[in-house]
Amino acid sequence: MVWGWYISGAAHALLIIALVFGGVFSRPPEEPVTISDVEIISEAEFAALALRTPAPEAVEEPSAPPPPAPEEAAPDTPAPDTPLPEISESAAPEAETPEAAPEVTIPDPTPEAEVEDTPPVVASPDPAPEGPLFEAPPQRAPRVAPTPAPAPPETADIAPDAAPEIAAAPDAPPEDIAEDTPETAPEEAAPELATEADEPTETLALATSPRPRPRPARPAPEPEPETRETAAAPAEPDRPEPAAPATDDAVAEALAEATAPSGDPGPPLTGAERDNLRIAVRDCWNVGSLSTAAKETVVTVFVSLDRDGRPDTGSIRMVGFREGTEATARQAFEAARRAIIRCGNNGFPLPVEKYEQWREIEMTFNLDGVSF
Amino acid sequence: MRLLALILAFLAAFPALAQTREGPLRIEINRGVIEPLPFAIAPFVAENAGAGQWAEQITRVVAADLSGTGLFREIDRGAFISSVSDFNAPVRYADWKAINAEALVTGAVRVDGNRVTVKFRLYDVFADAPLGDGLQFAGDTSGWRRMAHKVADEVYSRITGEGGYFDSRVVYVSEAGPKDARLKRLAIMDYDGANNQFLTDASAIVLAPRISPTGDRVLYTSYETGFPQIFELNVGSSARRPLGVQGDTMTFAPRYGPDGRTVVYSLTDGGNTDIYRLDTATGARQRLTSAPSIETAPSFSPDGSQIVFESDRSGSQQLYIMPATGGEARRISFGQGRYGTPVWSPRGDLIAFTKQNQGRFHIGVMRTDGSDERLLTASFLDEGPTWSPNGRVIMFTRETAGEGGQPALFSVDISGRNLRRVPVAGAASDPAWSPLLP
Numbered sequence: 001m002v003w004g005w006y007i008s009g010a011a012h013a014l015l016i017i018a019l020v021f022g023g024v025f026s027r028p029p030e031e032p033v034t035i036s037d038v039e040i041i042s043e044a045e046f047a048a049l050a051l052r053t054p055a056p057e058a059v060e061e062p063s064a065p066p067p068p069a070p071e072e073a074a075p076d077t078p079a080p081d082t083p084l085p086e087i088s089e090s091a092a093p094e095a096e097t098p099e100a101a102p103e104v105t106i107p108d109p110t111p112e113a114e115v116e117d118t119p120p121v122v123a124s125p126d127p128a129p130e131g132p133l134f135e136a137p138p139q140r141a142p143r144v145a146p147t148p149a150p151a152p153p154e155t156a157d158i159a160p161d162a163a164p165e166i167a168a169a170p171d172a173p174p175e176d177i178a179e180d181t182p183e184t185a186p187e188e189a190a191p192e193l194a195t196e197a198d199e200p201t202e203t204l205a206l207a208t209s210p211r212p213r214p215r216p217a218r219p220a221p222e223p224e225p226e227t228r229e230t231a232a233a234p235a236e237p238d239r240p241e242p243a244a245p246a247t248d249d250a251v252a253e254a255l256a257e258a259t260a261p262s263g264d265p266g267p268p269l270t271g272a273e274r275d276n277l278r279i280a281v282r283d284c285w286n287v288g289s290l291s292t293a294a295k296e297t298v299v300t301v302f303v304s305l306d307r308d309g310r311p312d313t314g315s316i317r318m319v320g321f322r323e324g325t326e327a328t329a330r331q332a333f334e335a336a337r338r339a340i341i342r343c344g345n346n347g348f349p350l351p352v353e354k355y356e357q358w359r360e361i362e363m364t365f366n367l368d369g370v371s372f
Numbered sequence: 373m374r375l376l377a378l379i380l381a382f383l384a385a386f387p388a389l390a391q392t393r394e395g396p397l398r399i400e401i402n403r404g405v406i407e408p409l410p411f412a413i414a415p416f417v418a419e420n421a422g423a424g425q426w427a428e429q430i431t432r433v434v435a436a437d438l439s440g441t442g443l444f445r446e447i448d449r450g451a452f453i454s455s456v457s458d459f460n461a462p463v464r465y466a467d468w469k470a471i472n473a474e475a476l477v478t479g480a481v482r483v484d485g486n487r488v489t490v491k492f493r494l495y496d497v498f499a500d501a502p503l504g505d506g507l508q509f510a511g512d513t514s515g516w517r518r519m520a521h522k523v524a525d526e527v528y529s530r531i532t533g534e535g536g537y538f539d540s541r542v543v544y545v546s547e548a549g550p551k552d553a554r555l556k557r558l559a560i561m562d563y564d565g566a567n568n569q570f571l572t573d574a575s576a577i578v579l580a581p582r583i584s585p586t587g588d589r590v591l592y593t594s595y596e597t598g599f600p601q602i603f604e605l606n607v608g609s610s611a612r613r614p615l616g617v618q619g620d621t622m623t624f625a626p627r628y629g630p631d632g633r634t635v636v637y638s639l640t641d642g643g644n645t646d647i648y649r650l651d652t653a654t655g656a657r658q659r660l661t662s663a664p665s666i667e668t669a670p671s672f673s674p675d676g677s678q679i680v681f682e683s684d685r686s687g688s689q690q691l692y693i694m695p696a697t698g699g700e701a702r703r704i705s706f707g708q709g710r711y712g713t714p715v716w717s718p719r720g721d722l723i724a725f726t727k728q729n730q731g732r733f734h735i736g737v738m739r740t741d742g743s744d745e746r747l748l749t750a751s752f753l754d755e756g757p758t759w760s761p762n763g764r765v766i767m768f769t770r771e772t773a774g775e776g777g778q779p780a781l782f783s784v785d786i787s788g789r790n791l792r793r794v795p796v797a798g799a800a801s802d803p804a805w806s807p808l809l810p
Binding site: 269274277278281282283284285286287288289290291292293294302313327328330331334335336337338339341342345357358360361362363364365366367368 | 395396397398399400401402403404405406407408409443444469472474496498499500503531532533534764786
């Protein structure tokens with residue numbers, strides 16, 4: 001034991017001596033660092049320098065590509081002919097010499113003053129309610145009927161519907177959540193193929209979401225005397241089992257209450273009901289007169305309907321478009337608008353008890369498979 | 373942990389909340405119907421005593437133009453509930469909706485001496501609103517048809533979103549006599565067959581006229597010297613001159629470039645046919661191909677950067693594209709049969725062609741890379757397509773079989789619908805559609 005102390009002391013002494021006098025950890029001599037001067041120039045000076053500096057690409061610009069092979073064969077052809085004199089009119093046909101082809105005087109294509117660009121007052125007995133509820137996109141401006149129209153009735157409908165929902169769900173967080181809940185959840189989940197059986201499971205997800213509940217089946221570890229194990233292991237075996245489910249259930253119930261509509265808007269539209277609506281619209285969606293570019297443009301159109309399923313013509317507006325230009329989108333939108341108005345004139349075949357589901361609709365008009 | 377469970381529960385609930393926040397119901401419409409758009413054209417109002425005759429004629433031409441496209445269907449006047457007796461009177465949209473008119477055209481005509489004034493308005497009936505502003509055209513009474521075509525062009529353009537093609541002309545070869553002794557002469561007419569006039573006599577066979585981008589000159593091939601040779605004819609003065617003459621060589625299949633000054637054509641020398649390019653102002657000529665095969669029927673792209681042509685360099689007649697100054701050609705047709713007479717669309721997106729396969733002739737279109745080939749017609753003999761100014765319609769020659777077979781002009785929409793015969797008196801072939809007149 002004593003020898004060990006001796007050896008250790010000697011080794012430490014040697015180490016200290018080596019550190020102090022051996023220069024083991026001494027830093028190597030530093031090399032002189034060259035510091036370039038930094039000159040501050042103004043933005044204008046920098047711009048001037050940049051302009052004066054020629055772009056390297058311009059210097060390296062390759063010469064023009066070699067002329068194509070046929071050009072090399074050009075010498076084989078005879079020298080260019082001088083413009084030949086025109087054959088005299090005597091060689092022309094004798095009697096059929098036409099009059100000057102554009103014998104028609106060119107009409108003035110510009111509109112003249114006597115045509116009023118402002119449209120006449122609409123004499124329709126049912127003036128279309130224009131859309132104070134929805135802002136018209138800029139491209140729709142010329143289409144809007146010139147005469148101001150009364151506010152659409154939907155403005156008044158929305159407010160009363162929303163108010164009771166808020167009142168019936170006092171614990172609900174924000175009011176708009178409760179208001180919109182029943183309308184869109186099924187749509188987001190599966191807008192095309194969702195069935196009635198699939199959609200309710202999503203709304204019930206809140207009630208079944210608490211995760212700790214299955215855990216009780218797991219065998220509880222035996223209590224061990226070592227405190228190290230308890231420190232390494234999670235504390236969940238020590239957690240009282242009934243507490244977590246009870247909390248989660250309460251949270252889930254509160255959220256479910258918050259999201260539950262108070263006005264009972266009814267179940268979402270079934271697939272068959274949506275298909276009925278699709279068929280009704282597409283039967284009037286006449287794309288025959290559209291340009292090929294307009295046919296390839298996908299437009300999304302918003303429309304609000306009354307309880308009879310009739311569209312509020314003033315609410316129809318283009319929400320967006322893709323795969324086209326403003327001009328083609330406008331043409332496509334006009335065709336879509338005609339389809340909605342024409343076939344909705346007598347009301348779309350929609351269940352009135354689910355009015356909250358289809359009060360507002362966004363229809364995307366997308367022609368698949370159009371070649372040209 | 374309770375707090376954690378609470379947060380987790382809320383987060384688990386949040387996606388569902390987010391899903392339910394979106395407002396409107398969303399559906400997608402993936403199919404429509406293709407049918408002519410029903411429109412009503414109220415008889416144009418005669419604004420003075422002498423305008424009655426013109427008003428009715430102009431109304432009928434406008435209606436015929438629109439109906440002839442196959443995209444519109446005129447509603448019979450007998451179904452009208454409202455009448456338009458005043459051009460500026462309010463439109464009773466409900467009356468036009470009741471007869472399912474999706475568009476309404478109203479107009480008025482005034483004649484003062486030899487000057488006629490036509491004005492019109494277009495209404496989107498189901499939108500309860502005018503579709504664009506009112507327009508007015510004025511001109512000589514002899515040009516009343518052109519004014520009617522202008523009105524129809526404007527209506528067509530506002531509804532379809534693409535340019536019209538009614539105020540245009542067609543140069544073609546008028547034919548007469550038996551098949552073995554056919555007399556051919558150049559003629560020009562309105563796109564609808566009206567105002568037909570001859571440009572040449574029948575003393576020599578003429579072929580394949582091509583009209584210049586400005587519509588005032590015509591290239592064609594004539595046999596008046598005994599072998600095919602290219603001539604350029606001034607439509608206004610009937611003056612003409614040969615182009616590209618090179619000894620005893622044969623020149624044919626000419627076509628203008630988009631600048632109206634450059635001409636590409638075929639020249640046969642020593643049994644080999646190649647494509648040449650000619651500057652008609654300077655006479656400078658450039659040989660664009662030099663293969664031992666037959667290269668012919670060149671056609672410029674609208675921007676003048678490329679040329680599509682036919683060649684049998686691969687062993688069968690196919691379509692190729694090369695730079696407008698010559699160079700390596702790229703084959704674009706790979707289907708069965710033989711392809712010929714390619715013509716680039718004015719819109720630049722398609723190439724029309726003649727195809728012969730299994731004893732049948734077709735007019736077809738394909739994209740410029742050769743994809744999406746679509747045959748529009750099929751008959752005993754269809755050939756020589758030419759594009760309408762808006763690239764929507766193709767006119768071509770169709771010849772019937774047999775001893776008494778006669779060529780005639782037909783037109784077809786690029787969708788393959790609305791195949792119809794162009795009303796031309798007598799036999800006709802080789803149409804060349806002009807640009808839209810100014």
